Amino acid sequence: MSNKNEVVVIGGGYAGVMAANRLTQRDDVRVTVINPRQVFVPRLRLHQLVGETHEAVVDYQEVLAEGIRLVVDSATRIDAAERRVMLADGGTIGYDYLLYAVGSHGAEPRVPGAAEFAYPIATLEAAQRLRSVLLDTPATAAVTVIGGGPTGIETAAELAEQGRKVTLVCGGVLVAYLHPKARRTAHKYLAELGVTVIEGTDAAVTAVTAEAVELGDGRRLASAVTIWTAGFDVPDLARRSGLRTDAAGRLLTDETLTSVDDERIVAAGDSSAPSDLPFRMSAYVAYCLGAHAADTVLHRIAGEEPTPVDLSFPAMCLSLGRDAGIYQLGHKDETAMRLYFSGFVGKKLKEFACEAGIKHLATEAHKPGSHHLFKDGKHRPALLRAQRDDTTASVGRTTSAPR
Template sequence: MAEHIVVVGAGYAGLAAAKLTARWTGARVTLVNARDRFVERVRLHQLATGQPLRDLPLADLVAGTGVELVVDRVTGIDVGTRKVQLTGGALTYDRLIYALGSHADVTGVPGAAEHAHSVSTQEDAEELAKALANARTVAVTGGGLTGVEAATELAEARPDLTVLLVTGGGFGEALSDKGRRHLRRVFDRLGIRVRDHADVTEVRADGLVLATGEVVAADTVVWTAGFRVPDLAAEAGLAVDARGRVLVDHTATSVSHPDVMAVGDAAVVKRRDGLELRMACATSLPTTQQAVRGLARRLNGREPVPLDFRYHIQCISLGRRDGLIQFVDADDNPKERVLTGRLAARVKELVVRGTVMFERRPTLPAG
């Protein structure tokens, strides 16, 4: 009898994993997701400003692939009996692919959970859109790519807003000199104020409190300063890191439970040289593809090939009419070369569209 492989989570990594597993192995594949739609997470800052997203029913995306879709919420995993507990019952598996992704971490700073919004889920983005209806001043916390994209999208789409970016690090510190200069020009053009090297110690209904004691007034706070993963893996007894991400070997297999694989943001993915890869769609798609290819080899009695991955670019949207393509080396360190302006915006749009094309046909080259 064919193995039953259950994939939990239908984000970028999980949906691709399910379809590739069904295509490349003889297993029976069940995909479990709490929503019946695929969410373009990399566009949620657009949704927050009122821009509609494409409707992508999961049933359509898995039609004809052999993947059985179960729309239900995972409430627990019993690795001893190999069962996935759902709100509506349970599923027994022979192998599990864990792909429950990540969400904004609002637990580390007092008041963030009560008063801040995020753009890590569709519900979060929709709630932010409602809050923005009566806002005049918005503070975006976190100077990473998510924060930069959210701040520029808000400022461009809503020129009536006063937008402020607050970050504990340096402004654009992960970019090259040319990249930072372009980012500064865009922020100046859009009127976005920047407070860098400013640690937030509390979020209040009326704004932020900094480590210096200063209060930064804001009607709405957007929290992008860090992400966390669901607690389900740790609660199940899988080996995890301090952030709750599943520890995996060079084939994306759990180091504690060989019948479990983990892909995407919920796993600590490392290259053969030990470099830990960042949470990103650009990371999860090619590494998921390689991981499932390795699984197919293992099921055919062959040794899987270790994950082999290198970075090429970082794509940053700066509103709909500007962008920044930062070229990087294999280890994700910035080179001085950049692409900017409308051409960069078009490249970013093509990349984002390409992710959905990949989800439709995950055998396409991903990296």
């Protein structure tokens, strides 16, 4: 019988790879990563794949520690009672500890015609398909990008820089995280690239057809290729496995990132909901949570009490083509500062952030335990106190209500 602690990581993205590498600090731990692809996908590069300026893939040999077993397959169910993971190919993998890092994917559009006629971009396969479609589409044809988040802006800018006629449709404001000054700068760069921006409540998309996009105010935009970037969802693996999740399907955990149902299951990244207060989705947050999740597992193996997560990195960066970008600094309460970097400096900082993510994973592969988190200290504890106060008040109102 093996004397190794078998740790299975479901998901080979930023969170899963960081966690897997960090777990190799102990010689008595054997790590298996389950991932549906043979390559690592830096998803924040997918708009570049569509624009033919990056392939958006990295060989796992560059970012995954030697000795980690990679199983190219998809997990279909977690049997927590038996401590095993069922795979799509019919096999199973047993574990002593499970690290749940299944990530996120593009939200299924609910607008009539969108699922049939709009192209998503949130996965490698979707981005590759979209690039192929664009290669077969004349450069003069109208392209509509739906979604005013970073992915929508970056995709619109990337394609406009190629000389394509691009319209960006946003049902709210462009990148809500940005300070109004930075948002005006983003508008300026998009205008310089020739992107037509339609935003506001009247710009809500009501239907998508093969040739057009219809808006709430009755406008009909001609569109040869429509790209859907609005919203993200998480896989329903936890819910299907009988584990408690939040309303969006993220695995519910305590502040150590341990499942509220099973201390042998720990979660990280976009698919985790510590204290039902999930962190903002980003590559940086994902691999930091991966590091903390691994530390939680290592503490449990050592017979030690795991520590609560303490994480903050209030910033956002986005590219606007290959020559400009915005790097927005923020407060720890996730509101934007007036301070941001734009233009060439913003572009360089965005590129540095993209490269740094891969470098952090590679460094952890060679020196497990080396990654350190930016600390929060005050903001998250305050959120937790407010949540507890709201819960207590709700219980008080319920118990004092007349019968």
